[in-house]
Amino acid sequence: MARPRIYGVMAEYENPGELLSAAEQAYAEGYRQLDAYSPMPIHGLAEAIGFRGTRLPLLVLIGGILGFVLAYLMLWSIETIIYPVNVGGRPHNSWPAFIPIMFETTVLVAAITAVLGMLGMNGLPMPYHPVFNNPRFVTASRHRFFLCIESRDPKFDADATAKFLQQTHARTVSEVEW
Amino acid sequence: MDSDQRQESVGVDDIAPVIAPGHDYSTVTDQISTIVLTRRTPRQWLIGFSIAFVVSMALLYSIAYLLLKGTGIWGINNPVGWGFAIINFVWWIGIGHAGTLISAILLLLRQQWRTSINRFAEAMTLFAVACAGLFPILHMGRPWLAYWLVPYPNTMDTWPQPRSPLVWDVFAVTTYGTVSALFWFVGLIPDLATLRDRATSLLAKKIYGILAMGWRGSARHWYRYETAYLLLAGLATPLVVSVHTVVSFDFAISIVPGWHATIFPPYFVAGAIYAGFAMVLTLSIPLRAFYNLGDFITMRHIDNMAKIMLATGLIVGYGYIVEAFMAWYSGHPAEIYMIANRLQGPYRYVFWALILCNVILIQTLWSARVRRNVILLWFISIVVGIGMWLERFVIVVTSLHRDYLPSSWGMYYPTFWDWSTYIGTIGLFCALLFLFLRFLPMISIFEMRTIVPQDGAPKH
Numbered sequence: 001m002a003r004p005r006i007y008g009v010m011a012e013y014e015n016p017g018e019l020l021s022a023a024e025q026a027y028a029e030g031y032r033q034l035d036a037y038s039p040m041p042i043h044g045l046a047e048a049i050g051f052r053g054t055r056l057p058l059l060v061l062i063g064g065i066l067g068f069v070l071a072y073l074m075l076w077s078i079e080t081i082i083y084p085v086n087v088g089g090r091p092h093n094s095w096p097a098f099i100p101i102m103f104e105t106t107v108l109v110a111a112i113t114a115v116l117g118m119l120g121m122n123g124l125p126m127p128y129h130p131v132f133n134n135p136r137f138v139t140a141s142r143h144r145f146f147l148c149i150e151s152r153d154p155k156f157d158a159d160a161t162a163k164f165l166q167q168t169h170a171r172t173v174s175e176v177e178w
Numbered sequence: 179m180d181s182d183q184r185q186e187s188v189g190v191d192d193i194a195p196v197i198a199p200g201h202d203y204s205t206v207t208d209q210i211s212t213i214v215l216t217r218r219t220p221r222q223w224l225i226g227f228s229i230a231f232v233v234s235m236a237l238l239y240s241i242a243y244l245l246l247k248g249t250g251i252w253g254i255n256n257p258v259g260w261g262f263a264i265i266n267f268v269w270w271i272g273i274g275h276a277g278t279l280i281s282a283i284l285l286l287l288r289q290q291w292r293t294s295i296n297r298f299a300e301a302m303t304l305f306a307v308a309c310a311g312l313f314p315i316l317h318m319g320r321p322w323l324a325y326w327l328v329p330y331p332n333t334m335d336t337w338p339q340p341r342s343p344l345v346w347d348v349f350a351v352t353t354y355g356t357v358s359a360l361f362w363f364v365g366l367i368p369d370l371a372t373l374r375d376r377a378t379s380l381l382a383k384k385i386y387g388i389l390a391m392g393w394r395g396s397a398r399h400w401y402r403y404e405t406a407y408l409l410l411a412g413l414a415t416p417l418v419v420s421v422h423t424v425v426s427f428d429f430a431i432s433i434v435p436g437w438h439a440t441i442f443p444p445y446f447v448a449g450a451i452y453a454g455f456a457m458v459l460t461l462s463i464p465l466r467a468f469y470n471l472g473d474f475i476t477m478r479h480i481d482n483m484a485k486i487m488l489a490t491g492l493i494v495g496y497g498y499i500v501e502a503f504m505a506w507y508s509g510h511p512a513e514i515y516m517i518a519n520r521l522q523g524p525y526r527y528v529f530w531a532l533i534l535c536n537v538i539l540i541q542t543l544w545s546a547r548v549r550r551n552v553i554l555l556w557f558i559s560i561v562v563g564i565g566m567w568l569e570r571f572v573i574v575v576t577s578l579h580r581d582y583l584p585s586s587w588g589m590y591y592p593t594f595w596d597w598s599t600y601i602g603t604i605g606l607f608c609a610l611l612f613l614f615l616r617f618l619p620m621i622s623i624f625e626m627r628t629i630v631p632q633d634g635a636p637k638h
Contacts, residue, residue, distance in 0.1 A: 023397075035396050035397060035398065036396070036397040037394055037395045037396055037397070038395050038397065038400070039203060039207070039368075039372070039395060039624060039627055040368075040395075040400075040624045040625070040627040040628045041400040041401075041403070041404050041624075041628065042397070042400070045397040045400070046397040046398055046400065046401035048397075049397055049398075051397065051398050051401060053401075054401060054402045054405055056402055056405050056406060056409070057405065057409060060409050064413075074329065075340045078329060078337045078340060079340065079341070082337060083335075083336065083337040085339060087339075087341060090341075094341060097340070097341040098340060098341075100343075100346040100349070100350065100420070100424055100427070101340055101345070101346055101349045103416075103420055104346075104349040104350050104353040104417075104420065104424075105349065105353070107353055107357060107413050107414075107416070107417045107420075108352075108353040108356060108357065110409075110413055111356070111357045111360055111361075111410055111413050111414075112356075112360065114360075114406045114409045114410050114413070115360045115363075115364055115406065115410070117406070118364070118402050118403060118405070118406035119391070121402050122396075122398070122399045122402055122403070124391040124392055124393065124399075125391035125392055126391070126392035127392060128392075129392060129394055131394055132394070137394075138375040138376075139375075140375075140394065140395050141207075141368070141371045141372040141374075141375045141376075141393075141395060142203065142204055142207045142208075142372060142375065142376065143202070143203035143204040143207060143627075
């Protein structure tokens with residue numbers, strides 16, 4: 001399939017409420033390939049564009065369990081197989097004494113998973129993205145709110161989509177180059 | 179407290195907002211990012227940084243001399259093998275804890291006022307942990323072999339003993355340092371994107387751009403971002419408690435009189451938060467004056483921090499009482515002598531100075547008038563910082579210098595190199611802090627945007 005002429009059409013809004021209602025309208029209109037951009041998190045916005053939650057918490061749980069189990073295996077093997085030391089006749093597999101280290105590694109692996117998982121799922125680092133081609137987009141990290149309907153959406157039509165966005169109280173509407 | 183003053187303190191909560199009125203998204207962004215993006219470095223910054231840099235050079239010099247001569251240049255001896263190195267380690271790591279408390283625990287408790295102080299409190303945590311981490315390594319005598327602390331297969335065929343609290347400490351402190359750095363960096367990503375978009379110089383654009391990793395504020399990204407941030411806060415909260423608990427285990431698991439006490443973990447954690455909030459106040463009061471940030475760090479923040487300082491200070495005072503009670507209740511001659519020796523022995527001046535700083539002077543914080551007098555509060559916060567350092571001195575030195583065997587009693591006197599290393603780390607801490615203030619936004623810009631009152635904006 002030939003690549004569409006442009007990345008998408010982008011509308012700019014002045015406050016989170018306008019962006020949220022525009023996003024809801026666009027989703028109701030049948031657009032599915034769209035994204036909203038804001039200088040801070042807005043509750044309900046991701047859901048409004050059809051985002052159905054993230055599996056990050058599950059990933060972090062797995063990371064934590066992995067850290068816990070691996071630490072126990074490490075400590076158990078050091079104390080019983082690799083380097084057993086008799087300390088006052090106590091059992092070699094003295095698991096209560098392993099708890100502090102197991103706890104720390106649980107937190108460590110879970111935290112690293114949370115950060116790398118978040119970045120990975122978000123596709124960051126991303127050296128290039130077409131939305132930055134819109135010269136007004138620099139304000140998306142300051143005080144402006146953007147909604148972009150992407151050309152890969154089956155319902156996308158450069159003129160009709162732009163016209164639709166005009167009606168959503170957009171401050172400006174512009175095409176985004178690749 | 180009389181009812182008048184209580185009325186006043188309620189008044190502070192009701193009236194002082196977490197952000198001054200009249201701000202919107204752009205003014206918040208501009209005021210905080212301009213501090214970083216301005217091309218003219220303020221003269222006061224240069225002077226402050228130069229002093230801190232020179233003092234941190236004293237640290238380098240002291241370390242170089244230590245590597246040349248060995249730990250004999252310090253005052254440590256037998257019986258006092260843990261001198262300044264361990265005192266400073268516990269002091270610094272405790273200071274770091276307030277940063278994590280503000281950024282993680284107050285986030286989970288939905289305390290909106292944390293927003294304008296969490297960023298530099300987290301930076302403070304990182305730099306304090308960096309200073310803390312130096313001391314146990316330098317104290318080992320052969321710091322170039324510090325990697326022996328880590329369990330790894332080696333040709334010597336030996337392994338660290340994971341039943342020892344000293345090995346727990348290695349894991350606790352490295353985890354704490356790593357998680358604090360991750361938490362801080364994740365919090366910075368959206369602000370780095372703001373700096374990338376606002377920077378005018380090409381070099382700044384490039385550097386902030388690389389660090390921001392292409393952040394574009396997509397709704398899906400924000401969703402995962404907030405999930406990750408909350409999870410990190412949830413992980414950091416038990417972590418911060420565990421770290422100082424493990425630090426207190428270094429003492430409590432031994433049988434030295436005055437150390438072998440079950441009160442140690444909670445008492446150490448409270449002391450850490452106490453010292454940490456004192457340090458946050460010590461830093462934030464001059465910062466808000468110098469950078470004109472009274473709109474963002476309002477009297478509400480100052481007042482709340484002073485209250486937390488008072489509450490944790492009272493817990494620490496309770497800890498002192500329980501220590502003395504348990505020594506008496508144990509009926510053990512060495513424990514009872516340890517307390518008597520603290521109160522009346524050769525280090526009694528240190529002990530009474532500690533009581534003055536940590537227990538008596540902070541009672542003034544019951545008064546709303548004191549809490550709202552920033553200059554007075556600044557002095558009290560410094561007094562608390564000193565008091566907590568004296569507490570660690572008392573715990574480390576008075577317990578070790580006279581334990582079970584009177585024939586091995588001795589005295590500990592810090593040397594010039596003890597002091598130069600300690601003061602050097604204060605210089606390093608300040609120098610890192612100055613660099614942070616100049617190159618990164620000291621207040622979380624995107625979180626400030628979420629608390630800007632805006633008509634038609636969905637409530638958070």
